[in-house]
Structure formats: structure tokens, C-alpha cells
Amino acid sequence: MNTTIALTPKQRLRALAEARRGVLVPGAFNALSARVIEDLGFEAVYITGAGVTNMALGLPDQGFMGLAEMAEHTARIRDAVALPLIVDADTGFGNALNVRHTVRTLERAGADCIQFEDQLAPKRCGHFAGKDVIGIDEAVNKIKAAVDARQDANLLIMARTDACATQGFDAAVERAARFAEAGADILFVEAVTTAEQVRALPARLPKPQLINMVIGGKTPIVGADELADLGYGFVLYANAALQGALLGMQRALGELKATRRLDEGSGLVASFGERQRLVGKPALDALERRYA
Structure with missing residues (x-):
């Protein structure tokens, strides 16, 4: 009897992180882009706040996308693909209590990993x-709130x-360690x-790391x-699909x-048939036919 128990997407993502083998993670800006990522055989999807803001609102990544909108995009992508989902939650949309609410909301929507950053809002x-960061104690407490939530x-x-x-x-490395x-x-x-900083990070920090390759x-x-x-652990190309889509649209x-x-x-x-295949x-x- 086969007693193998399939891992959940969250468990698969944790195993990928701990393997530290540079898993490529493309960013998705909607359900169809996530389908393309899964169809090509990638192992995880990153739901990019920048990409969603660019594609849904036609605006730059400057804090215009809210929690409800990110949760809606997450739920749609969760329905579209079985891959683990890393969700960009920006600053958590407020203080530590807002971070707690953000975790509850995005977890219900289907996130397997939620990313928080220490920037000053917006x-x-x-x-x-022109960006800046909040104080280290406040930033640490927001991460504690996320973990507890x-x-x-x-x-x-x-x-x-x-x-x-x-x-x-060095200050950034110290923050990450905290x-x-x-x-x-x-x-x-x-x-x-x-390149020296890229090479130094894995040796200086204890936990698995993601690095962002922004084209x-x-x-x-x-x-x-x-x-x-x-x-x-992960090599993120958050907006490669978006930049490729833009060039494709411009050329066509x-x-x-x-x-x-x-x-x-x-x-x-893409052909008409390929489009229909990707949307299922x-x-x-x-x-x-089954229900007719």
C-alpha cells in the first residue's frame, strides 16, 4: 500500500527554501501570467505588488495597491495554479496590528509565504x-506580529x-539578522x-535568502x-514576465x-488554440459534456 503523503504548497516551499539551490521564482501580475509560469515548469510563483500595480492600475510601484486588492489577486491566482505562492505585502499596510490583519487576510486568500518590508510608508x-526605512525596533516588532498571526x-x-x-x-545585514x-x-x-555584496550575503546570514534580479x-x-x-534559496525575477509582456504587446x-x-x-x-489551452x-x- 502506498502511504506517501503529498506535501502541501507551504511545505513544498519550505523544503525549497531550506535546500538553498537557487530556485528561480518568476513574478505573476494576474492569474494568466501565473498559469504561464506553472505551465513552463517553474516551482513557485511570486505575486508582485509592483506588477499588479503596473498592470491593474497603470501606476508605478509607490504604494498605490491596497490589502484588499492584493488579497483578491492572490485568491484568483490560488484558484488558477497549484504552485506555492509568495505574496508581496509591502509594508504590511500599516503598523504591527495592520501586519497581523494582513497575515490573516492573505493566508485566507491562499498565500504560502508573505513578504514584509521595512520601508517608511508610502x-x-x-x-x-527616495525611499527610507522605519526604526529597527518597529521593524522587528512587525515581523514578530506577522509570525504570531x-x-x-x-x-x-x-x-x-x-x-x-x-x-x-552592513546595516542592512544587521537588520536582516534581527x-x-x-x-x-x-x-x-x-x-x-x-557583485561582492551578492556573494557575501549567504555567508553572513543564518536563514535561507531570496535575492531579487531586477532587469x-x-x-x-x-x-x-x-x-x-x-x-x-530563491532567485526572484519579479517582473520579467511583465517586461516581456510589455515588449510583446508593443511589437504585436x-x-x-x-x-x-x-x-x-x-x-x-500566441495562437488562438494556445490561448484557449492556457485558460483551461x-x-x-x-x-x-459531463454535466450536459
Whole structure:
């Protein structure tokens, strides 16, 4: 008799973090982008606050997206894919009590890991100028509140610090270490600016870490294999899908504007059939026949 018990998405994500093998995690900005990520064989999805803000509101990542909107996107993506979900919760949308409410809300929506950062509100993209961080004691207490608020002990809490930009690399590492002591499961030092800093982080912090490869951002791009060798748990490409989608739309619509026609064979668009496959139409057709 087969007694194997399948791991939950939260348990799978914890195992991936602890393996420290540089798991590539693309960002999703809606349910369809998450489906593409899963279809291509990636092992986890990051629900990006920047991407959701850009795509849903047409605005930059400067704190315009609220908790209710992120929870709604999380629930939709949870319904669309079975992969573990890491959810960007920005600053927790307020103080420690707001963080507690954020954890309860996003956990109900289907998050497997919730990321909090230590920026002063309103937050900014980690690779923008003009950001600042809250005091270390307040930041630590917000992580403690997040850890205490989870209903499922397997829910992971990721603690991000943006202190590198304003206080320097060593101060950012110290903050991350304090977050680990407060119970954070995964650490994220955002926007380091040199290859030496990228190489140093895994040796200086005890918990599994995520590093963010922002295409065009402040951190030098390093291959995932090298990052795995260094001991990173996750390699985040939060908005690679979004930037690829933007370029794809510009090219396809530019061709339409220039030539006044666009065909499946142009190489600029997915086929009609591929679009229906990704949104699950064959499975729904089978259900329709079953219930007819």
C-alpha cells in the first residue's frame, strides 16, 4: 500500500527554501501570467505588488495597491495554479496590528509565504530613489506580529530590508539578522549594488535568502546557477514576465498599426488554440459534456 503523503504548497516551499539551490521564482501580475509560469515548469510563483500595480492600475510601484486588492489577486491566482505562492505585502499596510490583519487576510486568500518590508510608508519600488526605512525596533516588532498571526505554522514569513540604500550594506545585514531572530523564515536584502555584496550575503546570514534580479535595476544580474552555488534559496525575477509582456504587446500592436493586419503566423502572437489551452478551455469543455 502506498502511504506517501503529498506535501502541501507551504511545505513544498519550505523544503525549497531550506535546500538553498537557487530556485528561480518568476513574478505573476494576474492569474494568466501565473498559469504561464506553472505551465513552463517553474516551482513557485511570486505575486508582485509592483506588477499588479503596473498592470491593474497603470501606476508605478509607490504604494498605490491596497490589502484588499492584493488579497483578491492572490485568491484568483490560488484558484488558477497549484504552485506555492509568495505574496508581496509591502509594508504590511500599516503598523504591527495592520501586519497581523494582513497575515490573516492573505493566508485566507491562499498565500504560502508573505513578504514584509521595512520601508517608511508610502513604500517605493526597491530600485527607486527616495525611499527610507522605519526604526529597527518597529521593524522587528512587525515581523514578530506577522509570525504570531499565522494560523498555519507552515506559512512562511519573509522579511525584506531596504536599508542598503540609506544606511549601507552592513546595516542592512544587521537588520536582516534581527529579523531572523524575530522568527522570519526567509530573508531578503533588497537592492544590493555590487557583485561582492551578492556573494557575501549567504555567508553572513543564518536563514535561507531570496535575492531579487531586477532587469535594469540596481543589483548586478548574476546567473541562477552561480547564486545556487553561493547558497541562495530563491532567485526572484519579479517582473520579467511583465517586461516581456510589455515588449510583446508593443511589437504585436506596432505591427498591426504599421501593416493594418496581424496573423497567427506572424510570430508576434500566441495562437488562438494556445490561448484557449492556457485558460483551461479543454477541461471546461469536458466538464460541460459531463454535466450536459
